Amino acid sequence: MVTPKVDHAGTTAAPDKAKSKPTGLQGDRQGVSGKDQELVLGLGHLNNSYNFSFHVVIGSRAEEGQYNLNFHNCDNLVPGREQPFDITVMIREKNPEGYLSAAEIPLFKLYMVMSACFLGAGIFWVSILCKNTYNVFKIHWLMAALTFTKSVSLLFHSINYYFINSQGHPIEGLAVMHYITHLLKGALLFITIALIGSGWAFVKYVLSDKEKKIFGIVIPLQVLANVAYIVMESREEGASDYGIWKEILFLVDLICCGTILFPVVWSIRHLQDASGTDGKVAVNLAKLKLFRHYYVMVICYIYFTRIIAILLRAVVPFQWQWLYQLLVEGSTLAFFVLTGYKFQPARDNPYLQLPQEDEEGMQIEQVMTDSGFREGLSKVNKTASGRELL
Template sequence: MAVSERRGLARWSPAEWGQWLLLLLLCGGCSGRIHRLALTGEKRAVIPLNSFGFYTNGSLEVDLSLLRLRLQETDEKVPLLGFSLTRVRSGSGSVRSYSTRDPQECPLQKNSTNFLVLFLINTKDLKVQVRKYGEQKKLFISPGLLQEAPSKPGLPKPEHVVTPKVDSGTNTTLDKDKSKPTVSQGDQQVQGLSGQDKELVMGLGHLNDSYNFSFHVVIGSRAEEGQYSLNFHNCYNLVPGREHPFDITVMIREKNPEGFLSAAEIPLFKLYLVMSACFLAAGIFWVSVLCKNTYKVYKIHWLMAALAFTKSISLLFHSINYYFINSQGHPIEGLAVMHYITHLLKGALLFITIALIGSGWAFVKYVLSDKEKKIFGIVIPLQVLANVAYIVLESREEGASDYGLWKEILFLVDLICCGTILFPVVWSIRHLQDASGTDGKVAVNLAKLKLFRHYYVMVICYVYFTRIIAILLRVAVPFQWQWLYELLVEVSTLTFFVLTGYKFQPAGDNPYLQLPQEDEEDLQVEQIMTDSGFREGLSKVNQTASGRELV
């Protein structure tokens, strides 16, 4: 059955693959910065829900609409369920601060400075205990969701508080003595927890066999600004082999004063728009250069132009996506699909172009060797897989069960592709080194060798900066400056494009492209032998096509 399924996939047309990709996008669980996560039969002890950078007056809203546990009544005195809110320190990236703990020790059962706030769910007493750590003077926590925007200008904003859903006859317990301050809003009592209070008790709704409650957090001052991580803990599943499956449905809405983007993502709209214009200008300039030098223009030159334009369009759609996410909390599906398609094409064109230039195709030879054909047979499918992994990753929530798997697949495949495209360049350099002292064309081969050595260094620097240095920069800088990672990646890519075009530009005075092609090599060797007097008594023997091919 598996073999027949693979054969059926191999016969799919491009239109069928496009329909499958569109279905994958539309079925994704991510809807921008308004997250909705629904898990069934989950067995993980810790679910990383999301990470977000907040400025002053930024807000986090969490609505746990369903929590269904499949376990018997327990006599645990300390709650084993709940949410944790952690501030990620600068320089620690997204590493969990409690990762060095005993894997079977419940992080909710001990006071820890690693956590900022704990929301402990007590299913026996139907209450949620909010516990704060450290000194947070302006971090306000209250039950329910935040107020909605006014329906008409000039009208006061109505308070929108979600109350827990309870069974008829079931009482919801609230500890009013510990829920300060209490603000009157009409006939409702809205309880809040400021930084000076250490504990708040909220009601836990119980409907049928599920639990529900909601809360929101407001960043009240610059001292509380930072990158926050929200996790859900189920300590009943800490022991391997004794997990208890549970169902959870949660909505998370994060917002800054300027919109729904995280602090590190706010500049990305303008950044991608500017870089799109830069790549467009580079593509137009490159086409003008090709039109002025039609005699020495090769097919790979037009492929380089197509790559620049595809990159520009991909960045344009990416910028528009961030604009709508910032204003509405979610992207426009049609524009998101166009971004993913252009991103896929850009990734495939980039690695194909690098591999073709590295193998010397069109500049040195017109036929690829068997080893180079195998490289293309590996790189192209891997690039398709890497782009599919990126699309799946973007369409999934961080707390989804397979999010970590797709993230590892994307990293591994991208690393393999970056290493694989170096082989054609290395083979070309090795062949030119061997040929420089054996076929009599020392000057020609040395010029080729210099060209490909420079290009090899360029590829190494490009991969090094975009995969290593850029990632280290994102980990080291403060949360509001992490957009510099994207800036470094895009500037490095543009620089790589410009340098590649400069070295391989079809200009008559370019020393790198003054490399004889086909019969010109024979004429140059014949001229050298004539000038040196070595041709006396010698006759020219025609070379076969295979003899001229570089392997």
């Protein structure tokens, strides 16, 4: 006898709550009495295979909750008589609002709103770069590219959820575009954080061997993490390898988050050592303070998106599990905004103040009085941003 069991919120559904409509040939009901007979499904037999179907109706909000569908083959309960079998399950789940579960219904609007927020932040960031072209570095444009890529990724994610809710399945082309943009977003995010933490383009133009090794570790791990994410998105939770890929994604993500902290720590130590040796105490202390703030920002970002968010999903009711995605995307947007504010292109930003040749860091003007076209011109040494002016 094969008996499926439907659990609601972790408990076995009572016969008067989960109504089943068996079809096919009637199974053997001998030995089953009372209300248990209502849970025994009829079996159909065709070409050495059995089939059955049932219909579960959630009658009230009090009965709503997460459920499990478990299959038990009673013939394999006897030791030494286990036999392999194949099973095919076709499930059609639908809420009045669509095919998404109660926890996923708000995700379409959530991802659309967050996509618009990141797009607005990207446009505002580009406007700042256009107004301060003289103090703009390559990494500033990399930060803009990251923001727009994040916005596009959320847009495809939102559209994908819309079609799942309306049609019951995703559109393959849109799903592929979401995976591509998600992969680019993940790579750009960790590369940008590591470059800012190492001081590249702002303070130095050459990465050390240790910093190059960090990128050699982070980028392949990000590829592996995105492969695990794509596998999880395209598989059901009941798949045999789903749990393995989920553990791989969580572990690799934590390793990447821990690895990108090393360049920030190395920069802090370098500034601490330089504060007492090169005579630029004020400038170095300002940079040191900024690096420490950035280190705290990265720690908070990792803490909220990897730890607090997971705990929130574990403790809130299933109807409110979309708050997990809201916390992740909201924390990411706040991190982007704070990073842009801290490292915006401005002359008075301590991050952009390079070491000067003169002791006071003042501009030295050399008047050139040669005849001809050079008369009246002056040459100015490196400014606070490190460029030469004529």
